[in-house]
Amino acid sequence: MAIQGEIFPDKGKGRSTSAAQEILRFSSHRFLRQRLVLCILSGRSIRVDNIRPDDVHVGLRDYEINLLRLVERITNGSTIDISVTGTSFVLHPGILPGGRHTHTCHLGRSIGYYLELLVPLAPFCKKPLTVTLHGITGSVNTDLTVDSIRTVTLPHLHMFGIEDMELKIIKRGSAPLGGGEITFSSPIVRHLKTIQVVDPGKIGKLRGIAYSTRVSPQFANRMVEAARGILNTFVPDTYLYTDVFKGEESGKSPGFGITLVAQSSTYTLHSAESSSATSRIPEEVGVRAARLLLKEVQSGGCVDSRHQWLVLLFMALGKEDVGKCLFGQLTSNTVQFMRDMQASLGVRFRITDAGSNLLLLSCLGVGYSNVNKRVD
Amino acid sequence: MERPHKAHHKPSAGSKAAKKDAAKDIDRTGGKNFNPKAFTSSSFRSAERAARRTADKDQKRLHVPLVNRNPEERKVTIEKGKGMDEGRLPPPPIIVGIVGPPGVGKSTLLRSLVRRYTKHNLQEPNGPITVVSGKTRRITFVECGNDLNSMIDLGKVVDLETFEFLNILQSHGFPKVLGLLTHLDLIKKAQTLKDTKKRLKHRFWTEIYQGAKLFSLSGVLNGRYPDTEINLLSRFISVMKFRPLVFRNAHPHLLVDRLQDLTPREQLRENPKMDRTITLYGYMRGPNLPARNAKVHIPGAGDLEVREAEMLADPCPLPTLESERRRKMGEKAKLIHAPMSDVGGVMYDKDAVYINVPGSFTRGSDALQGEGERMVMDLQDASKTFGEGIQNSEIRLLGTSTAPLQLQRTRRRAEPRNGGPILGTASDDEDDDQFTDEEVYSAEGVPMNDESEEEGGDADFAGSDSDNDLAHVTSFVQDGPRLDLPDDGILSEDDAPKWKADLSQKASAQLADRLGRRRDLASLIYGSDLSPEEIAAGKTRSSADDAESSRMAREDDEFFQVKTPARVSTQADEDFDVEDDFDALEATWTDPAMLESIRSMFITGPSDNVDAEGDAYEEEGSDFEDLEGAEGEDGDVPYIGVQPSKEVDHATARADALERKKKALEAKFDTEYDESDEENKIDFYDAQKAEMARQRALNEEEFAGMSNEARALIEGHRAGAYVRLEIDNVPCELVEHFNPRYPIIVGGLLNAEERFGYVTIRIKRHRWFTRTLKTNDPLIFSIGWRRFQSLPVYHLDDHSIRNRMLKYTPEHMHCYATFYGPVSAPNTGLCAFNNLTGENPGFRISANGVVLDIDRSTKIVKKLKLTGIPYKIFKNTAFIKDMFNSALEVAKFEGANIRTVSGIRGQIKKALSKPDGAYRATFEDKILMSDIVFLRAWYAIEPKQLYNPVTSLLSADKDNWKGMRLTGQIRRDEGIDTPLDANSKYRAVERSTRRFNPLKVPRKLEASLPYASKTKALSKQTKPTYMQSRAVVLDSEEKKAVALLQQIQALRKDKVARRSDKKEEKRKEHRKEMAKIEVQRGDKFRAERKEKMRKEGMKRKAQEAAAENGGGKRRK
Structure with missing residues (x-):
């Protein structure tokens, strides 16, 4: 990753044709991951400007730089130029070779933040991709937890014909110190299936995982009980599992949380989650997740x-x-x-x-x- | 002598009779239907044979199912007029390329075919000619010149034709080929004619397939071929079926039938070499082409971006239902569209329309001009283009109007952003562009489209544009074009926590409000400046202080400079909407009314459908697998929000539900038991085809109700549409050196195809190409749409470990090649050429292949042997020098395997400090000082990055494009000697004979060795032994025996000698005879060669004579 002071020269990369692709320009630090995904998949270079120009901490945050490093790691032939102030960068994307990679995520965001970049890219690699990520498995801010990715994101890809994506949680780690580890592996596809999903069906199943690290194992049960109190009135087929990690596998910080998934009769999914970041009381976390799920179900649709x-x-x-x-x-x-x-x-x-x-x-x-x- | 005339017999059989019978409902079978039992065989053998035959036929039918991206052909049913579905877009015309060497009568054939279809006599067919060939089919004829570039390009688009062409076709997808033999009238003898036909036919069949159609045309009448033969040919063309080709199915393309230069004249005058803006016209083929900013490649010109594509009225439409009530196609419907040829004396050129006035005519030479002639002259003298004239003209709505109607270009900018409604108007530059383009278009005098006329019409007052059209079809737009939204309370009010009072009421009110309001989301998302948050929050117009800075940066972005520090910091890093108001959440979801409202979304909730009655839950595993099936059965989407169930309807609803449930069960039973046989019959192949047909129908119906413009925005331009592409920044040479004889093709590029990288291909030298191909020699590739020169490196897989570079391509084997260039999808076919010019005789296709892989780096290696010599040898350890230059280099190779010439293996251990680059190594045995130690290494090779597109269309001399030359060729052309390195010279190798010292074992050691290990070498006997020195005395008996033996041997020797003499005599005779025969044979051969050379000479003379005549291209 080169740091440059000047305005970036638009590298033609030896293009001799008349319609050299112009660089796509975006502004603001938000929606960074989506733009990176689009950039890599479409193969068009992007330039993002105005990254927190008026903030106290000007420019890219550490976790964003970490994200760009991940992009560099999983691609071949990418160049990323970041300006000195960090308020803008240019990315010329390379191709996705796949294979095995290991990456340590920044503790400012959870692993889910980074996984959300990997998931849409992984099916389009040259070889099947396997990535081991270290960091926080729970949620930070609104990032998806790895449980959500495993139980909601990956099943969403089934309808496009991507079936064998796998996410293994080896160690759990909560904020702020993390210590979690996951392995994400994905097959490759040539084409995606075209979908016609217009029937949302009716919610018939509720599933959930309550996890806890470095706290009393009872916390998970308390969250489950609380969530069940609300959800049982809607669907009797409610199974909420507890997943308590101990010792080495439970990371470096205490924390707990719950992820709820509602599945309809047509296999559409809705999910919600809540964690110890919002409240210190397990019951509150459970109830909050349940209510968020209801809210999500109310918004409807098949996605x-x-x-x-x-x-x-x-x-x-x-x-x-x-x-x-x-x-x-x-x-x-x-x-x-x-x-x-x-x-x-x-x-x-x-x-x-x-x-x-x-x-x-x-x-x-x-x-x-x-x-x-x-x-x- | 009056004989009665033969009475007329009404036809009692044949298609006509059958039709009449069908019309009158007469059944002539007499109640006897086909009796299958009557024709079955009792023999099991023939039954088995029959079964095998049906199985064979079944399998032959199968091809890999391919989706056809072109629209289906119309179907004309027996009933008059029915089935001519005119609402749908017809498929694009079939492209028929006419290919052949010069002088074989391609133009004559084209003229004959055009005459057959349209009754037009073309003087000089130029460019593509589209004709209507029947009620369902149109054909575009293109004549292909005898230059390789045209052949390559045409080969990529033609549907239906020298062997070089066939090989190009093979690698880019094989279309249908019809062979034509002309000039057969020159062969006078009937038998020779027959033999020639047969020979050519079989040669043709080996190239295409056994039984490929081959026509022969005899003689030329009135500059055309005989009508009957042309009729026959046209019939064959009209019934040809085509299979979609993979590449064409994935890339939108069109064959340009007209080119127009739109660059302003004044700018051109100032700078004649400036980049041009041109428009290209043609029928779309393949998948859809985006309406804007589509990336295309014009082979021979380069990569370009289509600023805008626009659908035009079909210049050569199929007959309509009204005009075609009859069985035969009406004369009026037999249209021709050939803008580059002079149909009816009018010819479109790149920047002008020429009117062909018969008679000699020179401009400005004579003053006496007729009125009409003068008018035409005046037309030619026009200082402005017609478009400019239209732009400057004023239209008054009424005669008494004071001000003319005006097109408001800047109307959207002028509109107040705050006050005015944004709903109908989209405000970005693109729309402005589009608008002005429409203007230009209508001003050109091209046949106008109905829609676009309307568009132009209401553009004046309503301010509507394509986005608005889009809005109309999205079914929830407001009625009038301008609906001023009252800025009522709910939307403008803040999200302040006032919600706590009566929540459910408010929720329902909001819902109703939203439904009532009917926001046009598509135009908000794609056409407004609203921030995503505002759109998600349900706002329809932005307030100035809410303007968000995260929208895509554009040049006119001053608007976004407004700073919103507070928001940025709160919404700092979340990509999702943050739910931080937990009190609100709690309040909402403890409200029983709210909870009740979502109960219907769960299977336990109140039912509006039988499937939700709890059954769904139990049977979900089986019932809900098939989403489409479920949709089809239920008819409507089962869940439609909250349905208030009224008590009154309850009983009927129940009964209804029960009935539905019964039906569902019945259907389930049927599928499980009754139709199980049929189910089995639908094999994978049929299922795939059915799935494709279903998706195809869905594609057609999804956007069916929309206007063409709105449709184009979403899905692009479909195949079959006649489009006009406006392209900026086109090299001026394309226009300046435009020649309608060279086809222009516009090929759409996919996303990945604009990128550059290393492309690995599997390649095989063409067996008819005489030379081998060398690594790093420039080669011209034709891949996808592109033709370009690059420097390939050939390589082969070496035991699946590495890719080893090859200096030359193998003789009869595939190998890999990697070169730098634009990426194309794996599995794309390609062919390669060394030279595209027509100068070099012989076969010009040097190789064929297929793309395998695309990457940004390569892993090709070549072998590198480093040698060193030992300078000190211990037991198994030795110090080696002269292999490396520094300790660093050694460090890099620590642990590497080394070997001596004699085969002793070893390993590099560590660098030594004293001589630079020396190292310590161990071996499995003691090596000799005379041994050479070598290290086998692999050196990575990266292909050189050359991409030189073949810009044949840009050159004035299109047949002779000059690319990169070979070093040898440059040296030859420039007269430079090949540099010769003294070290590369061959010298006599001097090898000193090696002298081995005798092994000396110290006497002491020898003595102490056990016997087995003692040296065994003994010196040679010097004194004669007893055996040599003794005397032998024979007795009488022995003497006799010896004498007898000698006599027998003498006799035998004599016998053998005599026999061999005899044999030699015979051989002599035979040799004499053979010599005689040899002389005769030589004479015959010489005579033959003489005859051949004589013929050759005559031919050459004729060619030279023809060349001297120059323009006389063909004999009339």
Whole structure:
């Protein structure tokens, strides 16, 4: 990673054709991961400016630099130039070779923050990707916990034909000191399936995992009990598991949390989670997670609201066929992502009102195929 | 002598009779239907044979199912007019390329075919010619010149034609090929004609497939081929079926039938070499092309970006239902679209329309001009383009209007951002661009599209544009084009914690409000400056202080300079909406009404559907697997928010639900038992095909109701549309050296294909190419749409461990090649050339191959042997020098395996301090001072980064593009001697004979050794032994025996000698005879060679004569 002071020269990289690809420009530090994903998948260079120009800590944060390092690690031939002040950077993406990698995540964010970058990239590598990440497995701020990634994010990819993604939690580690370790492995695909998911079904199953590290094992049970108190009135098929890690495997800091997943009769998922970061009392954490789940269920659609962008991305990357999916209310994150996607992939969605606050989003895939994959 | 005329017999059989019968509902089978039993065989053998045959036929039918991205052909049913679904986009015309060496009659054939289809006599067919060939099919004919570039390009787009061409086709996907033999009338003898035909036919079949169609055309009449033969040919063309080709299915493309230069004249005058803005016209093929900023490649010109693509009215439409009530196609429907040829005396050129006035005509030479002629002259003298004229003209709505109507270019900028409604108007530059383009388009005098006319019309008053159209179809737009939204309380109010009072009411009110309001989300997301948070929060217009700085930066971004430090810090790092108001959460979700409202979303909740009755929960494993099936059965989406269940309806609803449940059960039973046979019959192949058909139908219906513009924005331009592409920054040479004889193709590029990297291909030298290919010699590749020169490095897999570089391609084997260039998807076919010019005789395709892999780095190695010599030898350890130059180098190779010439293996241990680069090594045995130690290493090779696109369309002399030359060629051209390094010279190798010293064992040691280990060497006997010195005396008996033996041997010797003499005599005779035959044979051979050379000479003379004649391309 080179640090440069000047305005970056737009490296043509030996292009001699007349329509050299212009650099996509983005502003603000937000939505960084989505933009990195789009950059790497589309192969178009991006430049992000105005990264916290008026903040006390100007420029990229440490965890963002760490994220860029992860990008550099999993790609071949990328160049990242960060300005001296850190308020802007240019990324010329390389290709995704796959293989085994190990990365230590910054403790400012949880592992989920970094995994969310890896998940959409992993199926398009040259070889199957296996990444071992060290850091905080629980949640920091609003990052997804690794449990959410495992139980919600990965099943969302099943509908696109990516079945064998795997996430193993080897050690759990809570904020602030972390100490957790996970292994993420993904197969590769050539094409994505086109989806027609328009039936949200009815919620028939509730599952959940309550985890705790370096606290009394009873904490997990208390969270489960509290959440059950609310959820049992809706669905009797509620199984909440406790996952208590001890000793070496429980990281360096005390912490606990719960992840709830609601599955409908048509296998659509909605999830919510809460952790000790919001409250010190296990009951409160459990109840809060349950209520957040109800709220999430109320928003409706066939996709969990925090995975809207992922589903939209994979719909856009599909074959040149029309894909359809029913969504609940779009989050701000999704809205921005749709704009970014139009800029980088040129995909525009048709939005149809499906009544009762639901939206039917349809698009024509760009026919993205995994060109990295070797044939023999 | 009157004979009665033969009475007319009504046809009682055939298609006509069958149709009449069908119309009158007459059944002539007499109640006897086909009796299958009557034709079965009783023999098990023939039954088995029949079964085998059906199985064979079944398997032959199977191909890998491929999706066809082009629209399906229309179907004309027997009933008149029905089935001509005109609403849908027809498929693009079939491209028929006419290829062949010069002088074989390609133009004649083209003229004949055009005449057959349209009754037009073309003087000079130029460029693509589109004709309507039937009610369902259109054909574009293209004549391909005899230059390799055109052949390559056309080979990539033609659907349906010298053997070089066939080989190009093979690597880029094989279309249908119809062979044509001309000039057969020159062969006079019937038998020779027949033989020639047969020979050519078989040669053709080996290239294509057994039974490929081959036509022969005889003689030329009136500059055309005989009508009957052309008729026959056209019939074959019209029934050809095509299989989609993978590459074309994945890349949008079009064959350009018209080119127009839009660069302002004034700017051109100032700088004639400036980059041009051009428009290209043609029929879209393959998948959809994005409406804006589509990346394309024009082979021969380079990578370009289409600023805008626009759909135009079809210049050569298929007949409509109204015009075609009859069986035969009407004369009026037989259209021709050939802008580059002079159809009817009008010809479109790159920047002008030419009107062909018969008779001699020179401009400005004679003053006497007719009125019409003068008008035409005036037209040519126009100082402004028609478009400019239109722009400057004023239209008054009414005769009495005071001000003319105006196009407000800057209307959106001028609009107040705060006050005005944003709903209908999108405000970004792109829309402005589009708007002005529409103007240009309508001003060109191109046939106008209905939609675009309307568009232009209401653009004036409504301020609507494509985005608005998009809004119309998204079904929840407001009615009028301008609906001023009252800024009512709910939206403008803050998110301050006032919510605590009557929450559920408020929730429902918000819901109702949202439903009532009907925001047009698509235009908000894609067409407004609202921040994502505002959109997600349900706002429809931005307030100035809410402007968010995270939107994509643009040039006109001053607006976003407003600083919002507070927000940035709170929303610092969250990508998701933060839920931090837990009190609110608690209050909301403890409210029983709120809880009740979502109960219907759970299977335990109140049902509006039988599936939710609890069954779903039990059977979810089996019932809900198939999403599509479920959708089809239920009809409507089962869950539609909160449905207030009324007591009155309860009984009927229950009954209804029960009935539905029964039906579902019945259907389930049916699928499980009754149709299980049929289920089994649908094999994988059929299932795939059905799935494709289903997806295809879905693709068509999804955007069916939308206007073309709105559709284009979302899905791009579909195949079959006649589009106009506006392209900026086109090299001026493309326009300046434009020649309609050379086809222009616009090929869409996929996302990955614009990137550069190392491409690994599997390659095989073409068996007809005479030379081998050398690593790092420039080679011209044709991959995807592109043609370019690059420097390949050939390599082979070495025991799956490494890729070893090869200096030359193997003789008859595939090898790998890696070069730097634009990436194309793996599995793309390619062919390679050393030279594209027509000068070099012989076969020009040097290799074929397929893309395997794409990467940013390569792992090709070549062997490197480092040698060193020992300078000190201990027992098994030795000090080696002269292999490396420094201790650092040694450090790099510590632990590496080394070997002596004699085969003693060893290992590098550690660098020594004294002589630079010397090291200590151990061996498995003691080495000699005379041994050479070598280290086998692998040296990584990186292909040189050269990408030189073949810009043949940009050169004036299109046939002779000059690329990078070989070093040898440059030396030859420039007359430079090859540098010769003295060290590279061959010298006589002097090898001194090696003298081995005798092994000396010290006497003391010898004495102490056990016998087995003692040296055994004894010196030679010097004195004669007893055996040598003794005398032998024979007795009489022995003497006799010896004498007898000698006599027998003498006799035998004599016999053998005599026999061999005899044999020699015979041989002599034979040799004489053979010599005679040899002389005769030589004479015959000489005569043959003489004849051949004579013929050759005549041919050459004829060619030279033809060349001298120059322009006379072909004989009439």
